Amino acid sequence: MFCDPVLRWAGGKRWLIPIISPLLPRRYSMYYEPFLGGGAVFFSLIRGSACLSDLNHELINFYQILRSKPLRLFNSLYQRHPSKDEYYYIRSRQVQHDYQRAAKLYYLNRMSFNGLYRVNKYGEFNVPFGRKPSANVVEREGMLQASEKLRRAIIIQADFEDAVKNAGRGTIVYFDPPYTAMHSNNGFVKYNENIFRWEDQVRLSKIARWLARRGVNVFVSNAGHNSIRKLYKGFSCKIVTRKSMIAASSCCRDTINEYLFFT
Numbered sequence: 513m514f515c516d517p518v519l520r521w522a523g524g525k526r527w528l529i530p531i532i533s534p535l536l537p538r539r540y541s542m543y544y545e546p547f548l549g550g551g552a553v554f555f556s557l558i559r560g561s562a563c564l565s566d567l568n569h570e571l572i573n574f575y576q577i578l579r580s581k582p583l584r585l586f587n588s589l590y591q592r593h594p595s596k597d598e599y600y601y602i603r604s605r606q607v608q609h610d611y612q613r614a615a616k617l618y619y620l621n622r623m624s625f626n627g628l629y630r631v632n633k634y635g636e637f638n639v640p641f642g643r644k645p646s647a648n649v650v651e652r653e654g655m656l657q658a659s660e661k662l663r664r665a666i667i668i669q670a671d672f673e674d675a676v677k678n679a680g681r682g683t684i685v686y687f688d689p690p691y692t693a694m695h696s697n698n699g700f701v702k703y704n705e706n707i708f709r710w711e712d713q714v715r716l717s718k719i720a721r722w723l724a725r726r727g728v729n730v731f732v733s734n735a736g737h738n739s740i741r742k743l744y745k746g747f748s749c750k751i752v753t754r755k756s757m758i759a760a761s762s763c764c765r766d767t768i769n770e771y772l773f774f775t
């Protein structure tokens with residue numbers, strides 16, 4: 513069963529689906545997505561077992577709750593008529609239980625500006641209100657489908673390196689890291705407290721190479737910048753073009769080139 517992602521996520525890869533789909537092997541024993549975010553590739557294309565992970569513990573808590581307690585999650589969702597005041601009230605509320613935290617993340621994700629996830633130095637979510645008039649608070653059907661799909665997945669909070677250390681021949685690993693490039697303003701986004709530094713990009717390219725040597729089918733999305741291309745010398749490379757989603761107004765969104773590397 514395939515379905516749409518349930519969260520909006522900066523750097524989300526819905527637009528990449530028709531490009532990556534024909535490149536994925538038809539048979540594989542396990543799919544790894546260690547920079548999960550909204551998980552567009554997983555939800556849209558993957559059947560069978562998967563290991564899904566991300567460093568963002570609120571995001572992982574959300575998916576774990578969606579998988580195991582979808583009804584509890586629905587019952588905790590804020591069903592009132594959404595407004596700017598309500599958004600800031602909910603944003604400032606401290607909640608304890610894992611299902612309440614999941615409900616809060618889902619609400620903020622639907623109502624915040626461009627669905628961005630960003631926290632200040634105290635770890636507090638600080639994205640302003642930005643609900644699209646058409647957005648519903650709860651997309652119940654879509655969430656139930658996603659919950660069903662997550663049943664066959666392992667979902668863990670982890671750094672990407674730990675998450676893929678057991679991947680072997682016949683598996684797929686798709687890396688979609690935050691985009692940092694040397695000397696570039698190309699798509700740099702701060703997703704959470706842990707900034708993805710240049711050293712992390714280098715570390716990632718080494719892991720990708722190590723996995724490729726083990727017979728893993730490796731795919732890497734990254735910024736269309738020379739410094740990145742050098743890191744993946746020897747990989748097949750597709751240049752893919754998309755519209756930037758970061759500018760506030762759609763008229764100001766530039767076209768951006770990205771790379772898709774694969775083995």
Ligand SMILES: C[S@@+](CC[C@H](N)C(=O)[O-])C[C@H]1O[C@@H](n2cnc3c(N)ncnc32)[C@H](O)[C@@H]1O
Nearest residue numbers: 521523524525547549550551552567671672688
């Ligand atoms: C570009 S987004 C992934 C978007 C996703 N492919 C989608 O379709 O929505 C990058 C993700 O990497 C996560 N991240 C950042 N540093 C990480 C690390 N060291 N290990 C694992 N995940 C990390 C962020 O929390 C963010 O969710």
